[in-house]
């Protein structure tokens with residue numbers, strides 16, 4: 385028994401040695417290989433996870449870059465319109481026309497863009513370079529096409545494009561009456577209209593117009609508002625009530641002969657662009673059958689003032705509300721031939 389026991393012990397001892405010795409290196413190698421395999425697998429899994437993470441980050445930052453640039457572009461027309469309003473206010477405040485309204489606007493807008501770009505750099509770390517490249521008249525005389533070149537970079541993302549926006553002059557002040565009559569006495573204005581006092585009649589007198597005195601204390605709109613009564617031949621409808629409403633609201637009308645807004649800022653009554661016109665309303669009168677300068681503003685404020693006949697579109701308390709219109713032009717255009 386003792387021997388058996390011994391043998392068994394020896395056998396056990398031998399089998400342990402057998403593992404440790406001859407095949408010991410082999411099993412260590414297997415373990416090492418397994419470990420390396422596991423490590424490599426871990427690295428691959430980890431890399432994939434990191435890559436996925438990076439891709440997500442990229443999508444997020446690509447989206448946010450796009451979002452920020454869209455926001456920038458959305459703000460452009462507001463900034464451009466602000467510049468237009470400021471230029472218009474300066475012309476009126478200084479009573480001096482702009483020598484080149486498009487170039488003045490470019491200067492103002494480029495200055496605003498520099499400020500805006502700094503703001504975007506500070507807030508989003510996006511480098512933006514932008515400037516106004518053109519202002520174009522359109523088929524809508526109340527609206528211009530402003531085009532700006534925008535280039536921006538953030539890391540791997542960039543944007544380089546010409547962005548155009550529609551900018552209108554609705555609700556801005558019309559400086560034309562002021563620029564033409566400032567040298568004569570009596571011009572004043574409130575929130576909505578000019579009151580000429582003696583200024584317009586003096587202006588007409590110095591331009592050789594007979595019956596200039598019929599424009600004493602005349603008035604005309606200050607704020608550019610587009611007439612909704614289109615087609616214009618309907619102004620004579622309803623016994624002249626449409627024209628009455630148009631004049632009470634001081635509306636402006638599309639006109640090939642009238643100056644566009646940017647040319648008005650330069651002190652022009654007419655220009656080569658498709659523009660607009662409004663009317664100058666003589667004060668109410670009880671006299672009839674008179675003739676004076678045609679009351680479209682592009683005729684009054686031009687080098688070629690031609691006559692208009694009296695058109696009574698409303699009568700109240702023995703006083704007539706009138707316009708002086710040329711029989712074959714403006715009377716026809718506005719459907720007032722029978723008045």
Ligand SMILES: [Zn+2]
Pocket residue numbers: 611612613619630631635636637
């Ligand atoms: Zn109208």
Ligand SMILES: [Zn+2]
Pocket residue numbers: 643644645646647648655656657658659
């Ligand atoms: Zn023009």
